[in-house]
Amino acid sequence: MTDNHELDDIPVVAEADVHSEPRVLPILTSTDLVLFPRIIMPLALWEEPAQKLVNEVLLQDKTLGVLTSKVDKPAPFDPDNFFKVGTAAVILKMRKADDDSVRLLIQGLYRFRVEDWLGRDPYLVARVIPIPEEYEPSLEVEALVSNVKGLFLKMLELSPYLPSELGTLVRELSDPRVLADVTAGSLNISKTEKQELLEIIDVTERLRRVLTHINRELEILELGKKIQSQVKSEMDKAQKDYYLREHIKALQQELGEGDERTREVDELDVRLDEAKLPPHAMKEADRELTRLKRTPPTSPDHQVIRNFLEWLIELPWSKATEDNLDLHQAREILDEDHYDLEKVKKRILEYLAVRKLKPDMKSPILCFVGPPGTGKTSLGRSIARALGRKFVRLSLGGVRDEAEIRGHRRTYVGALPGRIIQSIRRAGSNNPVFILDEVDKIGADFRGDPSSALLEVLDPEQNSTFSDHYLEVDFDLSKVMFITTANLMDPIPPALRDRMEVLELTGYTEEEKLEIAFSHLLPRQLEAHGLTAEQMELTAEAVRRVIASYTREAGLRNLEREIASLCRGVAREVAEGGRQHVKIDDADVAQYLGPARFFREAALDHPEPGVATGLAWTPTGGDILFIEVLRMPGKGNLKLTGQLGDVMKESANAALSYIRARAPFLGIEEDFFDKTDLHIHVPAGAIPKDGPSAGVAMLTALVSLLSGRAVKKNLAMTGEITLRGHVLPVGGIKDKVLAAHRAGIQEIILPAQNQVDLDELPEAVRQALTFHPVERLDEALEYAFPGKGE
Numbered sequence: 001m002t003d004n005h006e007l008d009d010i011p012v013v014a015e016a017d018v019h020s021e022p023r024v025l026p027i028l029t030s031t032d033l034v035l036f037p038r039i040i041m042p043l044a045l046w047e048e049p050a051q052k053l054v055n056e057v058l059l060q061d062k063t064l065g066v067l068t069s070k071v072d073k074p075a076p077f078d079p080d081n082f083f084k085v086g087t088a089a090v091i092l093k094m095r096k097a098d099d100d101s102v103r104l105l106i107q108g109l110y111r112f113r114v115e116d117w118l119g120r121d122p123y124l125v126a127r128v129i130p131i132p133e134e135y136e137p138s139l140e141v142e143a144l145v146s147n148v149k150g151l152f153l154k155m156l157e158l159s160p161y162l163p164s165e166l167g168t169l170v171r172e173l174s175d176p177r178v179l180a181d182v183t184a185g186s187l188n189i190s191k192t193e194k195q196e197l198l199e200i201i202d203v204t205e206r207l208r209r210v211l212t213h214i215n216r217e218l219e220i221l222e223l224g225k226k227i228q229s230q231v232k233s234e235m236d237k238a239q240k241d242y243y244l245r246e247h248i249k250a251l252q253q254e255l256g257e258g259d260e261r262t263r264e265v266d267e268l269d270v271r272l273d274e275a276k277l278p279p280h281a282m283k284e285a286d287r288e289l290t291r292l293k294r295t296p297p298t299s300p301d302h303q304v305i306r307n308f309l310e311w312l313i314e315l316p317w318s319k320a321t322e323d324n325l326d327l328h329q330a331r332e333i334l335d336e337d338h339y340d341l342e343k344v345k346k347r348i349l350e351y352l353a354v355r356k357l358k359p360d361m362k363s364p365i366l367c368f369v370g371p372p373g374t375g376k377t378s379l380g381r382s383i384a385r386a387l388g389r390k391f392v393r394l395s396l397g398g399v400r401d402e403a404e405i406r407g408h409r410r411t412y413v414g415a416l417p418g419r420i421i422q423s424i425r426r427a428g429s430n431n432p433v434f435i436l437d438e439v440d441k442i443g444a445d446f447r448g449d450p451s452s453a454l455l456e457v458l459d460p461e462q463n464s465t466f467s468d469h470y471l472e473v474d475f476d477l478s479k480v481m482f483i484t485t486a487n488l489m490d491p492i493p494p495a496l497r498d499r500m501e502v503l504e505l506t507g508y509t510e511e512e513k514l515e516i517a518f519s520h521l522l523p524r525q526l527e528a529h530g531l532t533a534e535q536m537e538l539t540a541e542a543v544r545r546v547i548a549s550y551t552r553e554a555g556l557r558n559l560e561r562e563i564a565s566l567c568r569g570v571a572r573e574v575a576e577g578g579r580q581h582v583k584i585d586d587a588d589v590a591q592y593l594g595p596a597r598f599f600r601e602a603a604l605d606h607p608e609p610g611v612a613t614g615l616a617w618t619p620t621g622g623d624i625l626f627i628e629v630l631r632m633p634g635k636g637n638l639k640l641t642g643q644l645g646d647v648m649k650e651s652a653n654a655a656l657s658y659i660r661a662r663a664p665f666l667g668i669e670e671d672f673f674d675k676t677d678l679h680i681h682v683p684a685g686a687i688p689k690d691g692p693s694a695g696v697a698m699l700t701a702l703v704s705l706l707s708g709r710a711v712k713k714n715l716a717m718t719g720e721i722t723l724r725g726h727v728l729p730v731g732g733i734k735d736k737v738l739a740a741h742r743a744g745i746q747e748i749i750l751p752a753q754n755q756v757d758l759d760e761l762p763e764a765v766r767q768a769l770t771f772h773p774v775e776r777l778d779e780a781l782e783y784a785f786p787g788k789g790e
Contacts, residue, residue: 021130022128024127025064025088026123026124027065027086027114028045028053028123031074035087035108036184036198037111040105044102066108077120085111085114086111086198087109087198088109089106089109092105111130114128115129133177133201144204147211148179148211155217161188170182176203180207187213189213197210265292265293272309276317284473288305312473315425320479321389321429323431325356330386333386334386337378340512363481364481364501365500365501367484367485368380368483368484369502370487370504371555372554372555373556373558374508377435380433381435387433390429392423392427392432394435395437396441397441397442405450406453406469407468408469417468417470418468424477431481434480436454463476508555509738509765510544513543514543517556521560525567535580535582536581537581539584541585545586546589548742549596550598565593566584609705610628610630610631611629611710612701612704612711612717612784613626615718615737616691616694617693624716625682625689625694626682627700629678629702630678630705631676631679632676636673639680640681642682643688644682646690647691647692650692654722658777659706660673661723668707672706682694693718696720696749697716699721699780712747715783716747716749718730718751719749719754719774725777727777728751738761741765747771748772749774752773755773
């Protein structure tokens with residue numbers, strides 16, 4: 001076979017030659033082509049099976065079937081993926097192209113319906129039934145033919161995609177069947193709509209549908225012509241404006257005023273060189289600068305490109321502050337700004353030591369977790385001062401839009417980089433201490449999940465190539481020391497939590513608050529209110545009274561607020577000229593702050609059966625709570641009050657079940673529950689309570705009531721219980737022990753596995769208390785009831 005075939009003697013299929021007997025045809029499938037009878041159409045074939053089909057057809061009668069696929073992409077053979085009606089066609093010409101494709105010119109012959117598929121390899125073969133087309137001439141058909149011709153010719157004048165020679169052909173057509181197929185094949189309609197026209201056998205109905213499509217296409221073309229006319233008018237105006245601007249530019253050059261636009265571009269070019277951008281960023285900047293040169297100043301894109309270049313220039317790509325690697329000086333600064341917090345200070349000094357030995361180490365990602373007011377944010381500022389770095393802070397509380405972190409793409413009007421990049425620019429260095437405040441309060445909605453965007457920021461393996469949507473240029477964040485803060489760990493997504501080194505900042509003891517008040521809070525408030533130490537004297541007893549009766553917190557915010565109230569009262573007395581020295585003692589506090597707002601729970605002076613002292617943890621620190629049990633005649637019911645949560649209720653039921661199972665060993669009547677109701681109440685009923693740590697206290701209170709023995713005086717307890725009698729570890733030991741110490745407790749029962757938590761306690765507290773670590777409930781009851789006489 002030669003490269004080019006000229007095929008003569010084309011068979012012309014008359015309607016009388018189309019019979020309904022089945023025929024076997026090789027099938028050429030197409031995802032987008034719908035061939036109509038009598039239509040000549042070019043084809044390009046790249047697939048080997050299709051080319052083999054053509055080669056074999058050319059050796060026979062040059063006839064094949066064209067069938068359209070319902071799916072838009074090539075897919076494995078499935079009969080349901082193809083329409084049932086197709087068109088038989090004859091190959092008019094064939095040639096092989098330089099790109100290894102086969103180019104065909106085919107003409108549709110007649111419609112057929114697929115009856116059965118006979119083969120798939122190497123190409124599709126089907127048994128088909130030709131569909132004859134017959135019609136009866138009528139006035140309606142003549143009218144439809146006239147309308148179709150008229151509107152099609154009108155459409156042809158407006159259409160840019162149809163050749164003008166088509167008009168001559170349509171004018172000469174007299175057969176309604178040919179007219180319907182020729183016009184249908186020339187319409188700019190979808191594949192599905194063309195297939196519907198192919199499947200309409202009734203000529204009259206087909207003409208009606210073709211007429212409908214022509215009308216719709218004509219409306220679209222007329223509307224497009226109207227729009228094009230308007231656009232041309234606007235373009236003429238734009239060309240006129242451009243001519244005038246160029247004329248003005250030439251006049252300015254003649255007058256020696258220079259080209260402002262050229263000066264602007266040159267200035268940006270110089271600043272880009274001075275910014276010392278990395279190669280990948282410089283490549284993007286050069287590309288945008290070239291665009292800026294070609295963009296008219298009046299174009300909206302001009303300002304968008306300029307803003308983008310300004311951001312690239314102002315980012316500190318190569319600007320960094322030098323770290324202060326003097327460990328002794330860093331320690332002095334940390335101690336000067338914050339009292340205690342040894343664990344955090346130790347971690348920062350370790351980082352400095354490693355930086356001194358390995359200057360190119362990556363910065364750590366720290367997470368400070370603790371109650372409000374414990375100095376998490378201010379500690380970050382102190383770390384920046386100790387390291388000699390810039391400090392930036394970003395509050396994440398309430399952030400719900402991912403674009404807040406990653407920025408908006410430049411296609412949006414008013415787009416800006418995310419707040420990470422904005423903060424880096426504001427810092428002016430690429431290695432600041434970056435505080436991400438309130439990371440546990442990030443939200444998520446339909447605009448995205450900001451916590452997911454933070455995964456890249458807070459991953460040392462990824463943040464060296466952080467990509468902001470606005471810049472679309474990688475920025476190195478690996479030198480930034482990120483510190484996140486949170487009040488609680490639970491709301492932080494696990495994937496984000498895994499990327500951070502968590503350091504817990506627990507609440508302050510009363511002694512620590514007293515020390516901080518005199519070394520930090522009082523001097524700061526005296527200065528803020530224009531007072532001196534000679535004008536105002538605050539005794540230690542007065543500060544203790546403020547801590548105990550006017551604040552209930554683990555941190556220091558309310559304490560500083562109350563000290564500020566004292567300063568305002570003294571400032572008024574001094575300003576009125578009455579006094580030049582004011583001393584505030586324990587008894588004077590109420591005069592300035594009003595009646596006491598809080599009353600601490602104190603240890604029981606006279607223990608009685610049915611009452612045990614438990615320990616609780618709250619976001620504001622620890623506290624003691626009393627478990628009260630009452631017995632009354634009944635039918636074996638257990639009542640729980642005091643706003644107890646589900647976990648706490650389950651602890652009470654577990655304690656009761658344990659007692660009932662071991663009643664004889666505990667000195668309790670075995671049938672005590674048959675005619676008795678028990679009521680467990682935890683005072684402060686307006687405050688919700690939950691958690692498993694009150695299990696030991698509940699069991700002890702029940703045993704105390706049912707055995708008639710009072711719990712040992714000045715003894716408190718904490719721990720989760722099991723039905724097997726084991727005592728399991730609980731959290732918040734430091735805060736609970738500090739609360740017990742404040743309340744005058746002398747002995748504490750705690751789970752044996754919590755002994756390691758005692759190392760975090762101040763030495764003075766450890767010396768003042770006696771601890772009883774227990775693994776089983778029997779041991780706890782022995783400490784609680786050492787003898788019937790106690």
